Amino acid sequence: xxxxxxxxxxxxxxxxxxxxxxxGAPAATQAPAAAEAPAPVETETPAExxxxxxxxxxxxxxxxxxxxxxxxxxxxxxxxxxxDGKAVADVAVNTAGADALIHWMxxxxxxxxxxxxxxxxxxxxxFYVKDxxxxxxxxxAAATEETKTIxxxxxxxxxxxxxxxxxxxxxxxxxxxxVEVQSAGTGKAIAAAQYGNADLILVHSKSQEVSFVExxxxxxxxxxxxxxxxxxxxxxxxxxxxxxxAGAAACASVKDAxxxxxxxxxxxxxxxxxxxxxxxELSLWPEDLGITAEAExxxxxxxxxxxxxxxxxxCLVMAEQMGGYILTDKAxxxxxxxxxxxxx
Amino acid sequence: MKIEAFTKTYGDRxxxxxxxxxxxxxxxxxxxxxxxxxxxxxxxxxAGVLPADRPGRKLEPGLTVGxxxxxxxxxxMRVRSNILLGGHDTARAEKLxxxxxxxxxxxxxxxxxxxxxxARMALARLMMGRFDLVLLDxxxxxxxxxxxxxxxxxxxxxxxxxGCALVLVxxxxxxxxxxxxxxxxxxxxxxxxxxxKEKLLYVPERAETRRFLEFYT
Amino acid sequence: xxxxxxxxxxxxxxxxxELCDILSVTxxxxxxxxxxxxxxxxxxxxxxxxxxxxxRGLLLVLNRTLMGLPPVVCGLLFxxxxxxxxxxxxxxxxxxxxxxxxxxxxxxxxxxxxxxESYVSGLAPAVRETAKGLGLGHFRTLLLLTNExxxxxxxxxxxAFARSIAxxxxxxxxxxxxxxxxxxMTTAIMQYTNRGNFSLGIALGLILLAVSLLVNxxxxxxxxxxxx
Numbered sequence: 024x025x026x027x028x029x030x031x032x033x034x035x036x037x038x039x040x041x042x043x044x045x046x047g048a049p050a051a052t053q054a055p056a057a058a059e060a061p062a063p064v065e066t067e068t069p070a071e072x073x074x075x076x077x078x079x080x081x082x083x084x085x086x087x088x089x090x091x092x093x094x095x096x097x098x099x100x101x102x103x104x105x106x107d108g109k110a111v112a113d114v115a116v117n118t119a120g121a122d123a124l125i126h127w128m129x130x131x132x133x134x135x136x137x138x139x140x141x142x143x144x145x146x147x148x149x150f151y152v153k154d155x156x157x158x159x160x161x162x163x164a165a166a167t168e169e170t171k172t173i174x175x176x177x178x179x180x181x182x183x184x185x186x187x188x189x190x191x192x193x194x195x196x197x198x199x200x201x202v203e204v205q206s207a208g209t210g211k212a213i214a215a216a217q218y219g220n221a222d223l224i225l226v227h228s229k230s231q232e233v234s235f236v237e238x239x240x241x242x243x244x245x246x247x248x249x250x251x252x253x254x255x256x257x258x259x260x261x262x263x264x265x266x267x268x269a270g271a272a273a274c275a276s277v278k279d280a281x282x283x284x285x286x287x288x289x290x291x292x293x294x295x296x297x298x299x300x301x302x303x304e305l306s307l308w309p310e311d312l313g314i315t316a317e318a319e320x321x322x323x324x325x326x327x328x329x330x331x332x333x334x335x336x337x338c339l340v341m342a343e344q345m346g347g348y349i350l351t352d353k354a355x356x357x358x359x360x361x362x363x364x365x366x367x
Numbered sequence: 368m369k370i371e372a373f374t375k376t377y378g379d380r381x382x383x384x385x386x387x388x389x390x391x392x393x394x395x396x397x398x399x400x401x402x403x404x405x406x407x408x409x410x411x412x413x414a415g416v417l418p419a420d421r422p423g424r425k426l427e428p429g430l431t432v433g434x435x436x437x438x439x440x441x442x443x444m445r446v447r448s449n450i451l452l453g454g455h456d457t458a459r460a461e462k463l464x465x466x467x468x469x470x471x472x473x474x475x476x477x478x479x480x481x482x483x484x485x486a487r488m489a490l491a492r493l494m495m496g497r498f499d500l501v502l503l504d505x506x507x508x509x510x511x512x513x514x515x516x517x518x519x520x521x522x523x524x525x526x527x528x529x530g531c532a533l534v535l536v537x538x539x540x541x542x543x544x545x546x547x548x549x550x551x552x553x554x555x556x557x558x559x560x561x562x563x564k565e566k567l568l569y570v571p572e573r574a575e576t577r578r579f580l581e582f583y584t
Numbered sequence: 585x586x587x588x589x590x591x592x593x594x595x596x597x598x599x600x601x602e603l604c605d606i607l608s609v610t611x612x613x614x615x616x617x618x619x620x621x622x623x624x625x626x627x628x629x630x631x632x633x634x635x636x637x638x639x640r641g642l643l644l645v646l647n648r649t650l651m652g653l654p655p656v657v658c659g660l661l662f663x664x665x666x667x668x669x670x671x672x673x674x675x676x677x678x679x680x681x682x683x684x685x686x687x688x689x690x691x692x693x694x695x696x697x698x699x700x701e702s703y704v705s706g707l708a709p710a711v712r713e714t715a716k717g718l719g720l721g722h723f724r725t726l727l728l729l730t731n732e733x734x735x736x737x738x739x740x741x742x743x744a745f746a747r748s749i750a751x752x753x754x755x756x757x758x759x760x761x762x763x764x765x766x767x768x769m770t771t772a773i774m775q776y777t778n779r780g781n782f783s784l785g786i787a788l789g790l791i792l793l794a795v796s797l798l799v800n801x802x803x804x805x806x807x808x809x810x811x812x
Contacts, residue, residue: 115668442731443811
């Protein structure tokens with residue numbers, strides 16, 4: 024009896040001292056992941072010393088693989104409807120906060136930071152600033168008690184890339200805002216705004232963005248000309264096993280590479296969740312295959328087409344395990360490869 | 368005090384059909400009968416813990432009833448605290464504990480007692496209060512001979528002191544002979560015979576009663 | 585698994601700030617929701633278990649149905665009610681710890697009620713008979729009954745706490761798993777799993793279990809103490 028008591032007290036003390044003696048390093052859990060021992064994976068080393076993943080980038084920088092990120096401010100006068108479809112008025116939207124954040128993201132400072140993101144860790148650019156992105160040079164409003172909290176709805180890809188964790192602290196400390204980031208699949212991220220739960224969205228799926236604007240949910244932010252403010256972009260990359268049985272790397276265009284994969288029935292892992300990546304992937308298959316987001320459309324191809332319905336990282340792990348091909352954004356892939364098959 | 372007539376039926380089985388009677392204060396009524404004859408049911412209906420077929424009090428209003436169930440329940444507290452649930456008089460509690468020979472258990476947790484100790488505690492607990500009618504359902508069933516004798520003495524003193532009408536359900540004919548002033552014989556849910564102890568418990572009128580008594584001789 | 589244990593220990597020792605925040609939010613939320621569920625559920629459970637009245641059977645069936653309410657459905661309901669277009673939007677509770685606690689209370693209270701009710705219904709007849717036989721009043725009897733249940737109340741609390749700390753469906757919907765605000769252990773584990781970082785997910789899971797073990801240990805000790 025006494026022994027168990029002593030043991031439990033000791034355990035309590037250890038846990039208490041360790042977890043609550045926070046010597047506040049604001050580093051996210053990147054730190055412990057980087058410190059881990061390498062996981063035992065197949066050793067096909069691209070150019071690094073430690074054992075790495077077998078999957079590598081086979082095709083990139085094709086214009087049809089462009090992935091443009093867009094900020095859209097939510098319109099408080101939008102035709103919001105509740106669950107029953109009835110119109111709802113006086114939906115609370117923090118327009119001042121959304122404006123401030125968009126202004127700041129399009130300021131030269133932020134754009135430079137975004138362009139630099141990833142250089143330190145991977146020696147590669149993960150994001151590029153769009154030519155002709157409207158740089159904002161005006162005043163940015165500081166936070167007030169009412170406008171302090173900004174609700175940003177974005178996709179899991181953006182969140183997982185780490186860009187926001189990199190950019191936002193500067194914005195928050197300088198202007199006094201608190202940005203609450205919700206991340207979900209593209210569809211859900213946009214839906215959050217339509218339910219009045221976000222002040223602005225950051226997504227990368229043009230067709231869905233256009234629908235959003237046309238439905239009246241967007242507004243033009245002061246200092247810009249359109250509702251959709253596209254400011255950065257990056258590329259999707261086609262990754263696959265280093266042996267590349269489909270010969271994707273040697274293809275003339277990415278669409279040819281996809282045709283080669285389909286023709287040879289090589290394993291391909293699809294996001295399958297209606298995300299931006301998924302939408303882009305669907306557009307790259309040969310049309311006569313008829314692959315769409317609907318499950319019936321690829322029912323005949325399930326021996327090689329794997330619809331995972333999972334996040335990017337989980338899909339990459341799957342592709343690694345199965346030795347399959349996969350379309351991914353470069354940022355997530357680099358993080359994945361650098362961490363030996365895991366996402367920090 | 369008057370007890371109204373009542374019946375108790377379960378489904379289509381009538382377990383008790385009581386014709387009503389008058390009780391006198393200061394008298395001990397012993398209820399005997401075989402298992403299933405309806406004695407406990409009688410006590411429970413009178414105590415108000417079991418509704419009769421036509422629910423409602425079977426006694427005149429304003430009369431207080433004390434009841435000791437057949438299964439003694441020990442609350443999760445010390446023995447002394449259990450007993451004090453029956454009344455606030457600590458001196459009386461001490462005295463009762465001594466009489467029932469559980470004084471040495473006063474500080475012990477009541478849910479850790481043996482069957483016999485629990486029964487002694489339950490009786491002492493009930494004797495802490497004052498009631499117009501007291502119903503005891505086989506109070507000494509779990510007690511040994513020596514303790515039973517103590518309990519019987521306590522019960523008789525209690526009835527005399529407080530002037531209540533005391534109904535004692537017992538399965539022991541000897542106990543009824545020792546303690547009761549009047550006796551009631553229940554058989555198959557009916558009150559077959561009632562009368563003074565000297566008569567019923569020794570020279571009963573009904574054949575069934577005689578047959579019941581034969582088991583003891 | 586081995587690397588997951590190493591990771592767990594590394595995480596704890598590094599006193600990672602985000603982990604501390606996650607633990608703090610988890611602690612606040614699960615302690616609040618389990619205690620509130622206990623405060624509401626115990627009296628109701630005792631009452632339901634001891635008093636016979638018309639409609640008791642119906643209430644029991646209702647409670648048992650609510651016990652089986654899927655957390656994600658509960659989360660969805662609250663999300664729709666408190667959403668920016670929902671009828672309760674003026675309370676601005678979406679994506680706060682408060683609404684997470686609220687949703688969990690709705691999920692956990694029926695379980696506490698059911699737990700207490702089944703225990704008390706076995707106990708109540710004997711207690712009531714004895715109490716009535718001693719001439720004790722209705723209120724006094726209920727107090728006595730509650731005293732008889734003290735041990736069980738602790739068990740019910742441990743059940744409530746276990747449910748709240750392990751719950752992910754409702755809290756992820758209504759809380760949004762917002763970093764530094766409404767991210768709890770379970771939603772963090774989900775996030776890492778979805779990203780493919782399985783071993784970090786397991787590491788966090790191990791930490792969660794350790795916390796659970798600690799709380800269970802402490803409460804069980806208290807339980808034994810108070811039942812002495």
